[in-house]
Amino acid sequence: MCAGARSKGAACVGGATRSKRVPRAVREQQMLDAGVRAFARSGYQNASMDDIAELAGVSKPLVYLYLHSKEELFTAxxxxxxxxxxxxxxxxxxxxxxxxxxxxxxxxxxxxxxxxxxxxxxxxxxxxxxxxxxxxxxxxxxxxxxxxxxxxxxxxxxxxxxxxxxxxxxxxxxxxxxxxxxxxxxxxxxxxxxxxxxxxxxxxxxxxxxxxxxxxxxxxxxxxxxxxxxxxxx
Amino acid sequence: MCAGARSKGAACVGGATRSKRVPRAVREQQMLDAGVRAFARSGYQNASMDDIAELAGVSKPLVYLYLHSKEELFTAxxxxxxxxxxxxxxxxxxxxxxxxxxxxxxxxxxxxxxxxxxxxxxxxxxxxxxxxxxxxxxxxxxxxxxxxxxxxxxxxxxxxxxxxxxxxxxxxxxxxxxxxxxxxxxxxxxxxxxxxxxxxxxxxxxxxxxxxxxxxxxxxxxxxxxxxxxxxxx
The missing domain is CATH 1.10.357.10 (Tetracycline Repressor, domain 2)
Structure with missing residues (x-):
């Protein structure tokens, strides 16, 4: 399903097709945007890393790769x-x-x-x-x-x-x-x-x-x- | 261990010897005192029903009997x-x-x-x-x-x-x-x-x-x- 996207220089993350060229700093800000929204609205316990990854339009492993844990994401x-x-x-x-x-x-x-x-x-x-x-x-x-x-x-x-x-x-x-x-x-x-x-x-x-x-x-x-x-x- | 206490009209709860005659209303206030203290100092997640029972000087089953759950105790x-x-x-x-x-x-x-x-x-x-x-x-x-x-x-x-x-x-x-x-x-x-x-x-x-x-x-x-x-x- 992602092969076509990949051949055009884009990565398939979290089911969405996105450019590979998004710099890490920009991606991190998108993850923080999603984290702020999810934590503010659902609270720390109820906000899931799945929801945050989906809100940010990235895969959950990428969130962990960049921000390591829910605790570190919350702190950031x-x-x-x-x-x-x-x-x-x-x-x-x-x-x-x-x-x-x-x-x-x-x-x-x-x-x-x-x-x-x-x-x-x-x-x-x-x-x-x-x-x-x-x-x-x-x-x-x-x-x-x-x-x-x-x-x-x-x-x-x-x-x-x-x-x-x-x-x-x-x-x-x-x-x-x-x-x-x-x-x-x-x-x-x-x-x-x-x-x-x-x-x-x-x-x-x-x-x-x-x-x-x-x-x-x-x-x-x-x-x-x-x-x-x-x-x-x- | 509790037999002697019981024979004198006292119950053995949570390892402590206490009079059986403490009215339920008084006991409940003691449990609420303990709950307020534990929740205020440790937060809802970290406060345990074991700690609360111990603070109140009663058994954990008695806390559940009177206040049903941690959620209901917190609400009370x-x-x-x-x-x-x-x-x-x-x-x-x-x-x-x-x-x-x-x-x-x-x-x-x-x-x-x-x-x-x-x-x-x-x-x-x-x-x-x-x-x-x-x-x-x-x-x-x-x-x-x-x-x-x-x-x-x-x-x-x-x-x-x-x-x-x-x-x-x-x-x-x-x-x-x-x-x-x-x-x-x-x-x-x-x-x-x-x-x-x-x-x-x-x-x-x-x-x-x-x-x-x-x-x-x-x-x-x-x-x-x-x-x-x-x-x-x-």
């Missing part, structure tokens, strides 16, 4: 998606802008990327975190990088504010850390919510604006030394 | 922990207080409960969500209940504000929903962060105050019609 998928998300956020940030503008542009990039790559987001946020180490560690490292970035922006905002208003008080390190975790958690929750709503949901810009309205204004008050509650209520 | 653990969390939050809320005070008391209850029940929180937030249906649905239902509660508080705050300040504009339903999801996500992230830091981390009151400072002040600005950015930046 997580690494690729984590790196892509961090890269997208960093690329979106308007460097040298005021801190709030930097945060807004980073959030817009985050919501745009998660909306464009729902399977990647689901893989990172839902599937990878519970598979134990080393998978959870990969995601935790990515998340820590984003939290650190947000901490720096909050710190920068505090310094900008301190330059303009002598009444401003500093924020303790723990407080800045807590605020950064709150903001990242809020962004994750909004990304899930926007993803669930699909067509009727907010755009990336709207989600970013919602979070900025919510968080940045509160942060502004905090940096001015205005705290909740406005008066002691016990 | 999730249901109990979800109900306990929602009950704790509802009980903590100061009814008839202003909306911000209600939110603060609810958040304090949330952080106190998750700090006191780290395994339960881990089970709900990390383990249950990725096991697919019906487990994820149980947790999603609990989360939806909490989001709905927060939406009502934001709506009540908007109405309170509208009563006092004629300039206040209403918030669209989608916006209230987005804000509620952001706040719940921020609380989840802070609970994880506080749990990871353990002894050095913030207390429940401090975590609640961080989130109130962050979110409520922003919400207050939003309800006054003050949005980010303060002036159009394109």
């Amino acid at each position: 998928c997580i690494r690729r998606e984590a790196a892509a998300l961090v890269t997208a956020v960093r690329a979106a940030v308007e460097r040298d802008a005021p801190a709030d503008r930097q945060l807004w542009s980073g959030l817009s990039g985050f919501f745009a990327h998660t909306a464009e790559h729902p399977d990647g987001w689901r893989l990172l946020h839902t599937q990878a975190r519970t598979r134990g180490q080393p998978y959870a560690l990969e995601v935790a490292a990515m998340r820590a990088e984003i939290v650190e970035f947000v901490k720096q922006l909050i710190g920068a905002a505090a310094r900008e504010r301190a330059g303009g208003a002598p009444r401003a008080r500093g924020l303790a390190d723990t407080e800045v850390s807590g605020l950064a975790h709150a903001l990242v958690g809020a962004a994750e929750s909004l990304a899930d919510w926007a993803g669930d709503r699909k067509a009727g949901g907010p755009s990336a810009k709207e989600a970013a604006a919602t979070l900025m309205n919510f968080a940045w204004a509160g942060l502004g008050n905090l940096l001015r030394g205005e705290r909740w509650p406005p008066e002691r209520t016990g | 653990c999730i249901r109990r922990e979800a109900a306990a969390l929602v009950t704790a939050v509802r009980a903590a809320v100061e009814r008839d207080a202003p909306a911000d005070r209600q939110l603060w008391s609810g958040l304090s209850g949330f952080f106190a409960h998750t700090a006191e029940h780290p395994d339960g929180w881990r089970l709900l937030h990390t383990q249950a969500r990725t096991r697919g249906q019906p487990y994820a649905l149980e947790v999603a239902a609990m989360r939806a209940e909490i989001v709905e509660f927060v939406k009502q508080l934001i709506g009540a705050a908007a109405r309170e504000r509208a009563g006092g300040a004629p300039r206040a504009r209403g918030l669209a339903d989608t916006e209230v929903s987005g804000l509620a999801h952001a706040l719940v996500g921020a609380a989840e992230s802070l609970a994880d962060w506080a749990g990871d830091r353990k002894a050095g981390g913030p207390s429940a009151k401090e975590a609640a105050a961080t989130l109130m400072n962050f979110a409520w002040a922003g919400l207050g600005n939003l309800l006054r019609g003050e949005r980010w950015p303060p002036e159009r930046t394109g």
Whole structure:
């Protein structure tokens, strides 16, 4: 059945006729695309290497030849998606802008990327975190990088504010850390919510604006030394 | 080995000598305690019914007799922990207080409960969500209940504000929903962060105050019609 295809310089893999000339790097990306989709939608246990090979349009032995095992394929998928998300956020940030503008542009990039790559987001946020180490560690490292970035922006905002208003008080390190975790958690929750709503949901810009309205204004008050509650209520 | 124990009215289960008189309801709670701990720490796949029986101090057949299967035990653990969390939050809320005070008391209850029940929180937030249906649905239902509660508080705050300040504009339903999801996500992230830091981390009151400072002040600005950015930046 494959003889004819082979004689024209194409290989018969997984029942499909494909060019032999597809470079390994391209093939691997196709396998990762298939892996991300299958793991995100079916979970690690239920996603089979047969399904992944079929989705990628290659033979199962070729998947094993390139990526060795389901575990290594899963790890490679997580690494690729984590790196892509961090890269997208960093690329979106308007460097040298005021801190709030930097945060807004980073959030817009985050919501745009998660909306464009729902399977990647689901893989990172839902599937990878519970598979134990080393998978959870990969995601935790990515998340820590984003939290650190947000901490720096909050710190920068505090310094900008301190330059303009002598009444401003500093924020303790723990407080800045807590605020950064709150903001990242809020962004994750909004990304899930926007993803669930699909067509009727907010755009990336709207989600970013919602979070900025919510968080940045509160942060502004905090940096001015205005705290909740406005008066002691016990 | 068990004859002596039996003759004194005690049963020999799982090699341990225990009173026969422990009521089924109490025994089941012990099994659920063990299940929550094992599933939270090892994950569903790695937690074995042998370990759970040993942790509960009963025989494995008794676990199967009472809870039928690992799946049903897992479901029962999730249901109990979800109900306990929602009950704790509802009980903590100061009814008839202003909306911000209600939110603060609810958040304090949330952080106190998750700090006191780290395994339960881990089970709900990390383990249950990725096991697919019906487990994820149980947790999603609990989360939806909490989001709905927060939406009502934001709506009540908007109405309170509208009563006092004629300039206040209403918030669209989608916006209230987005804000509620952001706040719940921020609380989840802070609970994880506080749990990871353990002894050095913030207390429940401090975590609640961080989130109130962050979110409520922003919400207050939003309800006054003050949005980010303060002036159009394109």
